[in-house]
Amino acid sequence: MKKTLILLAFVMFNFACSDSNKKKEENQNTDAKVVEDAEMTVEEPEIYPISHASFVMEWGGKTWYNDPVGSIEGFMEYGAADVVLLSDIHGDHMNVETLQAITGDFKIITPQAVFDKLPAELQAKSIVLNNGENLTWETFEISAIPMYNITEGRLQNHPKGRGNGYVIEHDGYRMYISGDTENVDEMEALEDIDLALVCMNLPYTMSVEQAVEGVLTFAPKKVIPYHYRGVKDGERHMYDVELFERLVSMESTEIKVQRLNWYPGS
Numbered sequence: 001m002k003k004t005l006i007l008l009a010f011v012m013f014n015f016a017c018s019d020s021n022k023k024k025e026e027n028q029n030t031d032a033k034v035v036e037d038a039e040m041t042v043e044e045p046e047i048y049p050i051s052h053a054s055f056v057m058e059w060g061g062k063t064w065y066n067d068p069v070g071s072i073e074g075f076m077e078y079g080a081a082d083v084v085l086l087s088d089i090h091g092d093h094m095n096v097e098t099l100q101a102i103t104g105d106f107k108i109i110t111p112q113a114v115f116d117k118l119p120a121e122l123q124a125k126s127i128v129l130n131n132g133e134n135l136t137w138e139t140f141e142i143s144a145i146p147m148y149n150i151t152e153g154r155l156q157n158h159p160k161g162r163g164n165g166y167v168i169e170h171d172g173y174r175m176y177i178s179g180d181t182e183n184v185d186e187m188e189a190l191e192d193i194d195l196a197l198v199c200m201n202l203p204y205t206m207s208v209e210q211a212v213e214g215v216l217t218f219a220p221k222k223v224i225p226y227h228y229r230g231v232k233d234g235e236r237h238m239y240d241v242e243l244f245e246r247l248v249s250m251e252s253t254e255i256k257v258q259r260l261n262w263y264p265g266s
Contacts, residue, residue: 042173045195049262050074053093053179053199053227060139060170065102066177067093072101083137086110087147087179088163089117096122109135109142113162131161141169145190147181149205154182157204167193176220180227182206183214196220200239201230208240212247215255222256223248229263238266 045059050068056075057064062082065075069092075081081102086109087093094114099122108126110118115128129135131146145165148158158180165179167190175195181187183206190196196218200211205227215223228239245257 042171044173045175047197047224047260048078049226049260051264052229052262053087055197055226059168062138062140068098068102069093069095070098072098075102080104081106084108085166085177086114087165087177088158089113090180093163093180107137109137109166111144111162111164129164131164139170143167143169145176145179146184146186147179148184150182150184154203178205178227180205183210183217187214188217190218190220193218193220194222196223197226198223199227200225200241200244201228202232202239204230208244208247211244212251215248216251219252219255221254222258224258224260226260226262229266238263 043060045057048056048058050056051070051074053067054069054075055066056078057066058078063079065081065084067087068075068081068084081104084099084102084106088111094117096117096119099108099118106125108118108122109129110126111130112128115123115126118126127135127137129142129144131144134141134143136142143166145167146160147163147165148160149155163179165181165187166177168175168177173194174192176187176190176193176197178187178196178198180199196215198211198215199205200208206214211225225241225244228241230237230239241259245259248255248257
C-alpha cells in the first residue's frame with residue numbers, strides 16, 4: 001500500500017510539472033506573439049488637408065508641408081515644418097510668398113524647374129530632386145516620380161520631366177503623392193504602395209475614369225482622392241470622388257478609398 005501511494009504521488013508530481021511546463025511554454029508563445037505583433041505595427045502618416053493640393057502630414061516624428069500655397073496660418077496650426085515638398089511651378093503648387101512665411105529650420109525638396117523660380121534664400125534651403133532620382137532624408141527614402149500629361153490637348157499643361165510626384169518610404173511603409181499627372185506608365189508601375197494620394201481634374205490632370213484605371217493597376221492598399229477641383233463647361237467644377245470610390249470598390253475589395261474634406265465651405 002505504501003509503495004502504491006509513493007507511485008501515485010510520483011505520477012501526480014510529474015503531471016503537475018508537465019502541466020506547469022506546458023503553461024510556461026504557452027505563455028512564452030503568447031509573449032512571443034505579442035512581441036511579433038508589436039514589431040509588425042507600422043506607423044502610418046496622418047494627412048491634414050489644407051486645400052486642393054496643399055496638406056500637412058505628420059509622420060515619423062516629422063511635420064511635412066506639401067505644396068503650400070495661400071495663408072500660412074492653416075499650416076502652422078499643425079506645427080512648424082521640418083520638410084516642404086514641392087511638385088510643380090503652377091500657382092496651386094508653389095507660391096513664393098507662402099514659402100517665405102514659413103519660419104524655422106526646414107528643408108525644401110523640389111524639382112529643378114521649381115528651384116529655378118525660388119529666390120536665393122529659399123534655394124539655400126532646397127535639395128533638387130528630379131524625375132527618377134532618389135534621396136535619403138533623415139529616416140525617409142524619397143523618390144521623384146514623373147508626373148505629366150499624355151492626352152492630346154493637355155500635353156502643354158505638364159510636360160514630362162518638369163514636375164515631381166513622390167514616393168516616400170519609412171520603416172517599410174510606402175506612400176505615393178501623385179502631383180499633377182495622368183495615369184502614366186511610371187504611376188501604373190508602382191509597387192507595394194500602402195497609401196496613395198491621387199489627383200483627378202480636367203483639363204489639367206486626369207479624368208475620374210483614368211484615376212480609377214491607374215489606381216486599379218498599381219493597387220495601393222489605401223487611396224485618398226485630392227486635387228479634384230477643375231473646370232467643366234468653362235466653370236469651376238468639383239470632380240466626382242463618390243463616383244471614383246464607387247468604381248474602385250466595384251472592381252476591388254482590397255483597395256480602401258478614404259475621402260477627406262479638401263474644400264472647406266464649398
